[in-house]
Each structure stands twice: as C-alpha cells, then as structure tokens.
Amino acid sequence: MAMQPFLDISDVTVAFGRSRVPVLNGIDLKVARGEYVSVIGHSGCGKSTLLNVVAGLLPASGGGVVLDGKEVSDPGPDRAVVFQNHSLLPWLTCYENIRLAVDQTLSKSLSRAERHEWTMENLALVRMTHAKDRRPNEISGGMKQRIGIGRALAMKPKVLLLDEPFGALDALTRAHLQDQVMAIHAELGTTVMMITHDVDEAVLLSDRIVMLTNGPNARIGEILEVGLARPRDRLALVADPRFIAARAAVLEFLHHRHAAPGLAAA
Structure with a gap:
C-alpha cells in the first residue's frame, strides 16, 4: 500500500471574481515529510497564490490541500508562514x-x-x-x-511556508540567512515549501524545484529533482557539475521555454 504524502496539493485551481481564466489551473503536488520544496516561476504566475492556499489564507476554487491527513480549510498553527516583509x-x-x-x-x-x-x-x-x-x-x-x-x-508547525523570505535583503545577508535555514532544516527535519524567483537559491536549498508556467492559467510545467547530498556548502557547489546542471535546467525552463511575459515577443 502506497504511503500517503505528508502534504497533498490535489488538483488546485484558483480563479478570482468573474474571470473565466484561472490564475492557477490543476496544480498537483505531493510533498514528503521533511522535504524542502521550492516553487519558482515568473511574476504573476501564481506562486504566492499557491502558498496562500496551502496556508489556508485563500480558498481554492477547485481541488484542495490535505496536510498530515487533515484537510486545510483555514489558517492554523500547523502551517507557519514567513513573508518577505x-x-x-x-x-x-x-x-x-x-x-x-x-x-x-x-x-x-x-x-x-x-x-x-x-x-x-x-x-x-x-x-x-x-x-x-x-x-x-x-x-x-x-x-x-x-x-x-x-x-x-x-x-x-508541521510545514514551514516561506514566501520569498530573503527577497528584500542584500546579497551577503541573504547568503547568511540561506545557510542558517539550511542548518535549521538539517537539525529539525522541518517540511518546507518556499516561493522564490532566485534560481541559485532554489537549487542550493531544495530537494525538488517545482517550475510553474506563466500565468494566468499557470500549471506545473516541470519538477526537477535536485540530486545534491546534504549538508551543502555553497562554495563547493559552485563548481559541482550537478549544481551547474540543475541550475541550467531551471534557467532553460524559465528563459527559453517559458520566457517572462512581454519578453517572448521582444
């Protein structure tokens, strides 16, 4: 019998107002206990919307979220959110x-x-x-x-939800805080779902990277397994072929197959 995923995002669709085109369409994601998953995509693809659904701050128009066997319907202490602000x-x-x-x-x-x-x-x-x-x-x-x-x-919390938590920080402070989050994740084994637009950050911190297509009507375009052992040393990874390959795969997805809206026509 297959084990139930710890965090189960099942066919989640989100539409606002009378719009016939949803922001997110049919998002399916299973997260294991203790896993660190990043969600990446261009601005307007619904990354934060997805996190808000998991946090219980926003109802899904279709589908739903189950955390540790319990359906998510509103905010709760089992899901802690850290925003950019x-x-x-x-x-x-x-x-x-x-x-x-x-x-x-x-x-x-x-x-x-x-x-x-x-x-x-x-x-x-x-x-x-x-x-x-x-x-x-x-x-x-x-x-x-x-x-x-x-x-x-x-x-x-059962899951830590990070919404671009380092986005407003200078590069040096961001690096220190990323290292600290890696150390905390290693020590506590916390399940983490992080929203980011920083490719290097996603590869450095994550077990898997979920890449969303452009919004509206955004879907999961690809999920990349980051095959890097832990603990991770950012300086050692710079020349690691697996880090370079993972980074290239995400960049290829974001900038070639799913260029930012407005850039594709340029």
Whole structure:
C-alpha cells in the first residue's frame, strides 16, 4: 500500500471574481515529510497564490490541500508562514514577538516556565539571543527575518511556508540567512515549501524545484529533482557539475521555454 504524502496539493485551481481564466489551473503536488520544496516561476504566475492556499489564507476554487491527513480549510498553527516583509509587531521586543506566538499556540501543552525556555531556545536557534530585548526598529532587516523565522518555528508547525523570505535583503545577508535555514532544516527535519524567483537559491536549498508556467492559467510545467547530498556548502557547489546542471535546467525552463511575459515577443 502506497504511503500517503505528508502534504497533498490535489488538483488546485484558483480563479478570482468573474474571470473565466484561472490564475492557477490543476496544480498537483505531493510533498514528503521533511522535504524542502521550492516553487519558482515568473511574476504573476501564481506562486504566492499557491502558498496562500496551502496556508489556508485563500480558498481554492477547485481541488484542495490535505496536510498530515487533515484537510486545510483555514489558517492554523500547523502551517507557519514567513513573508518577505517580516511582519513583526513593532511595539514588542524580539523575545516578546516570539513569545506571543508560543503563548497563542502552545499554552495548553507547555507551562509558563516551559514556554519561556522554548522562546529562548528559538531565539538561540536563529542566533538572536543577544538581541532579545531590542524592538524591530533597533535591528537590521536580516535580523528581523531571523526573528520571523524563529517565531514561525516556535509554533512547532508541521510545514514551514516561506514566501520569498530573503527577497528584500542584500546579497551577503541573504547568503547568511540561506545557510542558517539550511542548518535549521538539517537539525529539525522541518517540511518546507518556499516561493522564490532566485534560481541559485532554489537549487542550493531544495530537494525538488517545482517550475510553474506563466500565468494566468499557470500549471506545473516541470519538477526537477535536485540530486545534491546534504549538508551543502555553497562554495563547493559552485563548481559541482550537478549544481551547474540543475541550475541550467531551471534557467532553460524559465528563459527559453517559458520566457517572462512581454519578453517572448521582444
């Protein structure tokens, strides 16, 4: 008997208003427990729309999502989302931003002292213990994203949903944070679904890369298995033929077979 996928996105179609042309059409994706999957495609192809359906923030017009045997119909603590914009509460300290999520999701299972310990543990996990008493306006953009990731992980989610989480950061900060997410994924075995437009990022972090065709009416055009062993070292991978081949395959899909809308006619 075949094992049920941990995250099962089944024939998901999303249409807005009276439009006859859906944004997404018949998206089928099965994700195993502990797998890191990236979704990539040009702007307007519905990447974030797909993530919002999995998060329960947006209803599908057709099809559905099942996580660990339970149908997704609304937002829940089993799915934690980290957006490009950190969305921290500005009047709370870094500690308080994480503690709030812990109190809201784990108050029935952990005592007050245990919730404090768990908050501190997640601050340490994203290397932000030193800034626990600072407010968001007192820390850098990269540090804000680290707190956002720490807050998401502190909820003990079944799946971590990342919506271009490094997109607004400078290259050096982005690289540091990517390395940190790789380390956290290795340590915790968290199931991750990430939206990105960065090809190198997708190849570096993912087990599989899901490539969407252009929207509207976007579909899964191709799924690439990234055959790179873990742990991964970004410097060693630069010259690795498997990394180069995976990167070339994604670029070929995006820029030759499915060029960005407007560029194809140029």
